[in-house]
Amino acid sequence: MYSTKYHNPASIDAATAALSSGEEAKVLAGGQTLLPTMKQHLAEPSDLVDIRGIAGMADISANGATLTIGAAATHASVADNADVQSLCPALAGLAAHIGDPAVRHMGTIGGSMANNDPAADYPAAALAMNATIVTNSREIAADDFFDGLFATNLEDGEIITAIRFETGAKCGYAKFPNPASRYAMVGVFVAQTGGGVRVAVTGAGDDGVFRHAGLEAALSADWSEGAVAGVDISPGGLLSDFHGDSAYRANLIGVMAKRAVAAS
Amino acid sequence: MSTKIGDRVKRSEDKRFITGAGKYTDDIRQENQAYAAFVRSPYAHANVKGIDASAAEAMDGVIAVLNGAQLTGDGIGNIICGWAVSSKDGSPMNMGAWSALATEKVRYVGDAVAVVIAETDALARLGAEAVEVDYEELPTVVKADKALAEGAPQIHENAPGNQIFDWEIGDQAATDAALATAAHITEVDITNNRLSPNPMEPRAAIATYDAAEEHYTLYTTSQNPHVARLVLSAFYNVAPEHKLRVIAPDVGGGFGAKIYIYPEEITCLWASMKTNRSVKWTSDRSEAFMTDAHGRDHITNARMGFDADGKIVGFKVDTIANVGAYMSLFSSAVPTYLYGTLMSGQYDMPAIHCNVRTAYTNTVPVDAYRGAGRPEATYLIETMMERAAREMAMDPAELRRRNFIQSFPHQTPVILAYDAGDFPKILQMAQESADVAGFATRKAEAASRGMLRGLGYSTFIEACGLAPSAAAGSLGAGVGLWESAEVRMNPVGTIEVLTGSHSHGQGHETTFAQIVADRFDIPIENVKIVHGDTDKVQFGMGTYGSRSAPVGMSAVVKAMDKVEAKIKKIVAHVLEADEADLVIEGGAVSVAGTDKQMLWHEIGLAAYMAHNLPEGMEPGLKETAFFDPVNFSFPSGAFICEVEVDPETGTTEIVQFTSADDFGTIINPMIVEGQVHGGVAQGIGQALLEQVIYDDDGQLLTGSYMDYTMPRADDLPFFTIDHHATPSPNNPLGVKGCGEAGAIGAPPAVINAITDAIGAEGLAMPATPMNVWRAIQAAKSSIAAE
Structure with a gap:
């Protein structure tokens, strides 16, 4: 029988604790790749740690030319965000054309980056702008982040908390x-x-x-x-x-x- | 408010469909129901050395694991092909056995070898994953031409070299002689791409066995529940017909794929008896891609000869058709009698020869899909006409005009005798609607934006309302091709029509009611159409091949004739009038020129009270009729497609699509337009987007919507639709059928338009951006080489 334990932590600490509790625990953000994979019995995580309830995780903020997008921000919220639209309309447009409306209202930027699907949109923006991937333990330049098909240099138990873009001309x-x-x-x-x-x-x-x-x-x-x-x-x-x-x-x-x- | 034939009546069935109140097979819940999940072969060709079900049987919630040996041991018969097509040397077709659950060998990916019955759907699927099958892999072949080649893997023992038959139609000697005299010959090698039908509702079945009554009930997604019951009873030995009820409730699209009786329904019925549980199975989308019968998949070489004036002198066609791993119900008829007989198109061709070889391959069975044989013929003829026009430097419309059949009836060299049509007229209508005269200006404007604009035609004919039964029988058909109807007037004057036609999206509940309301001048709300249940409706043939209007409605008209005759006798008797003076109008039957009348409910009451009927008349008011047409009906059309191709990416945008159709009499223009929209959408899907691809190992690469491109709204233009009616002389309403025209006529119009835009020959369907871009590059390099 496939059974999975669902965690809904309110803090990063609780999330990392939950992640280390299961044999094969996975971070769940929008679930737009993970859940269909589980439905097809191609993935059987022991635990799902939903990070969307962590305070600030979906926030989007601007400071000068710097955009900081929370890992759990959905594609729709990025596309609709006024700061993203004014500082980097190309990024807003990219987010507005990912998948379909259902995907855009569930899928998240952090999930997309962590999954690193070779046909995903966000990795192109992150690499072209050399975005900074902020995790619970460190900051990683996009140049050092992507590591081939569906692979990144995230370590076990490491959770992306935000993506920071230095927008340009x-x-x-x-x-x-x-x-x-x-x-x-x-x-x-x-x-x-x-x-x-x-x-x-x-x-x-x-x-x-x-x-x-x-x-x-x-x-x-x-x-x-x-x-x-x-x-x-x-x-x-x-x-x-x-x-x-x-x-x-x-x-x-x-x-x-x-x-x-x-x-x- | 009276409703007339030709009114745009809104569809009465849509209220339940768009409010989620439709009742589909998966919505049926039976007491004590269990669920079936099939154990399917992951290999395209393998010997089954053993099945170990012990782990599955030990799982909680698993009720039974059943296999093919048990199924055949219980006397369940092999799956039949409904049309016997012989080779040209007279030998019968080489048909291999097809058991609902494979026993010794599997022949395509998805072939079922066992079924798990469990308490829930999820448990059944887990159980199926736990069944261990010992396969011995065999070499595979997936392409029809390779299957017929020397040394190909042998798929069925009794089909040597994988050939099922080598069939011909027409006159080979006369055609060869004609081609020898031709001033110009156009020759093509083309493929017709393989398609997956993709009805919105996947196939489903729920079977219930009543042990006390030894009676079965099957709800299933069928286009023809009576035929399903006949075949399940007579050939698969499930139960005699009176012990088997088949119900096809609301069905969400068929497109041909739901004509056939598949292994899953047979297995659910049998398993319901074995387990004494109701057994339910609903296909998921992955199973649908794997197991629904596919369409098309032809490889053809053809030569068309013209005289110096552009008149066709002869047409020679050599086709190899892929039938898949087993012969499905109409698989033999689709590439022969529904294909070779259409080779004359709208043209006066003195000599035709069409040879068709059919091949087994390690792929899912191929059978009728919207159009069935006629799209393949039309694509061949219409792309060749346009290519010939380019080669002879003629206007493609003018070349067609020179060859149009002008007088009717017209006997073609390939069996069919066309009865009515006006091909120059519909072409002219389409040209005017499409503003062909302004095309050069539009092309220049597009060029200023860097876009390649092209225009393509398709002028086509199809044979619908499959008919007559005796003629089809003489050609090998295993079924009659008539339709039945019963018209019941109730004591209160409302009318129920029981039809053997089946509606799965066509809107019969509206259009069939419309012809009754028109005939008797009563409110359409007072008419109910009953279909899809073998316990309610007399035997009927079901819906496919655009036959419901020309054949099904004709049976209703015949039954209404009988009802009207009886009504007039009753009214004449009660009102002491002459039948000849009676007028049906305004919900009453009146004596012309007087104020004497009987209201509709008064007539009903008179018939059922039987207090004052003409001497010797039986009480009641219901009549049955069977209609067997004397000929096919022949809808025809002229399509014009205009495209813009982006030469940088090869992307095609259809900027304008114009149709002028001759469907004969139109019952409901809104529904007919909807049929044209849907048919053209599927035709555009074939031309631009859709293709089933198996790799060389027989693995299905296009097993989901991630890889199989279904048309979406933004792939399609707004359509411009015109009609011109030449009524069919062979049925009382003059209707011809409209369900398939779009899918038949659209593909060549699209490909001709793209070819015109890019100026490169040999573009294959689907014209994906990559294929178009490659064709443009190839044309550039061939120009550079010159």
């Missing part, structure tokens, strides 16, 4: 959805921030979200749609499936990069 995101799932088949986030010009690609890499050096060089020299056209985008290291092979995805990276710049 120009940001843009363009996504080509998979026709069936409407996950990103290719999503490109371009950012011009204090950290320089960075371009992150999701949906396409066979090792998950990645930065594209060629696009970054071209856009550093000339932030324009035209600058993208001359960049050679190799299909090497890109995913191939019947919806889109690596050559098609390589083409889409260029097209989406151009459109992301146009939208910035």
Whole structure:
């Protein structure tokens, strides 16, 4: 029989205690990946630790150009937040086009980051803006956070509490959805921030979200749609499936990069 | 308020559907019900060496684990194919055995080998996971052409080389001779992509056995409950018909997939007897993708020859059809008599030859899906016409006009004799609605935005209202193709119509009532349509192949004729009038030119009180009729699709879709338009989005909506719909059927439009963004190479 113990802690300490109590305890945020996986009997966590009731966990705040988004903030709340919309409309737009309304009202930014689905949208924004992933024990730069398909360098028992973005002058995101799932088949986030010009690609890499050096060089020299056209985008290291092979995805990276710049 | 044929009457059934008050099979609760979960093969082809159910049987809540050996041991018969199609050499088709629960061998992923009956659905599923089956994997083949190739894995012992039959229609010698004289030949190699039907309501069954009465009741998601009862009784030996009641309550879409009697219903019935419990099974979506009969899946080479004026001289077709791992009910008829007979399209073709080979593969069975054979024929003909026009540098509409059949009746070289139509007229209507004259301006404007705009036609005909029974029987059909109706006038004057047609989304409760209200000039609210229950309704054939209006309604009309005749005799007798002077109007039967009349309820009371009936007349007022059409009906249409393709991504947007249909008489334009919308949506789905993919090991890669692309609202344009009626001469209402036209006509219109936009031949369905982008790249590199 599949049975799972549900915890609803009010504090981080209670959450970490609950996490260490079970044999295979998992953090539950919006549950948009974990719960369907459990329904299909593909995951059998002994304990579910729901972090949405922890005080402040879903807060979104702005301080100058810095946006801090609580891990349990839903995609809908990010999309609708006035500070996100004014400081980084590309991020608000990204959140507004994740999944469908039901997913957006349950799914959370922390869950998306921790799951690191290779076709998820948020990892592209986090990597392009070199966001800071704040956990209960430390702060991790996005550059050091992602670790391949569905993998991060979060440690056992570590809980993401917030994502901090240093917003910049120009940001843009363009996504080509998979026709069936409407996950990103290719999503490109371009950012011009204090950290320089960075371009992150999701949906396409066979090792998950990645930065594209060629696009970054071209856009550093000339932030324009035209600058993208001359960049050679190799299909090497890109995913191939019947919806889109690596050559098609390589083409889409260029097209989406151009459109992301146009939208910035 | 009287209701007339042609009124846009709102659907009376929708109140219960949109308020959640519909009663579907899964809503049925029986006392003491248990749940079934099937143990399904994870392999596409394997010998079953053993089944160990001990762990499952020991689980709490598991009532029984039953297998195929027990099922066949109890005398449950193998699943039948309803149409015997012989090879051209006269040999019968090579049909392999299909047991509801596989015994020695499994032949596709999802083939059931055992069933677990448990106290709850969850426990049944856990029990099924605990059954251990010892499989010995065998090599697999999933493509029909590979299945027929030398050295392919052998799927059924008695189908050597996996070939079921090698069938032909038409005149090979005459066609070869005609093609030899052709001034131009257009040749194509095309595939018709495999589709999953995806009705909104998945299949379900709940079977109850009454041991004291030795009687079974089955609620199931069927398009034809009487046929289900006949087959369950006569071939699967579940129980004699009078000991078996089959009810198809509200059914949420069928599209063909719910015509057939599947292993699950048979197993639930049998298991209800074995366990003396009601046994319920409801498919989940993953099971539906795995086990619902798929559609299409053809590979075809075809050559169409033209003379110097663009007149077709001959058409030669060579098709391989994938039937899947077993022969489903109509699997033999769909790629033959519903396909080869349509090869003349709307065109006057002097010579046609169509050869079809059918192959077993390690995939789920393939059978009728909305259109069934006719979409495959139409896609072939209509993409070839447009390609031929490009090759001969002719306007595609003009090429069609030169070849249209102009006079009726018209005998085609492939059995069918068309009875009515006006093909130039509907093409002209569609061209005007679509503003074809303004297309060049729109194309230039699109080009200024970097978009490729294209326009494509499809002018098509289909054969609906499958008919006549004797003719179908002579071609191998195992069923009659008539329909039945009983019209009962109650003592209070309300009317109940019992029809053998079955409504699973078509709106029969409205349209069938509409023809009664029109005929007797009584409020439509006073008419009730009863269907879907073998204990209530006389034997009928059910709903598929756009047959409910041309065949089912015709039976209602015949029964109404008899009721009216009796009514007039009663009224003439009571009012001492001449029958010829009676007028049916305003809820009464009146003597013309007088104030003498009998109200509708007075007539009902007179019939049932029987105090004053004509001498010798039996009391009561109900009549039964069976209608067996003398011919098919032939709906035709002209579709024009206009697209914009984004050359950077290959994405296609349908910017305009125009139809001009000839459905004959239209009972309810709102419902007909809804049928066109839904049919075109499914046709666009086939053209742009949908495809079932099995990998080489027979694993289903498109097993969920994460990978199988269903059309969504934002994939579809607003539709422009026109009608022009040439009434069918072969049924009393002049109706032709409208359920399948959209799915039949739309795919070639879409593909022709994209081909026109990108200027590249050979685009395959579905025209996904990647496929279109690749076609554009290939065309660019071939231009560069020149």
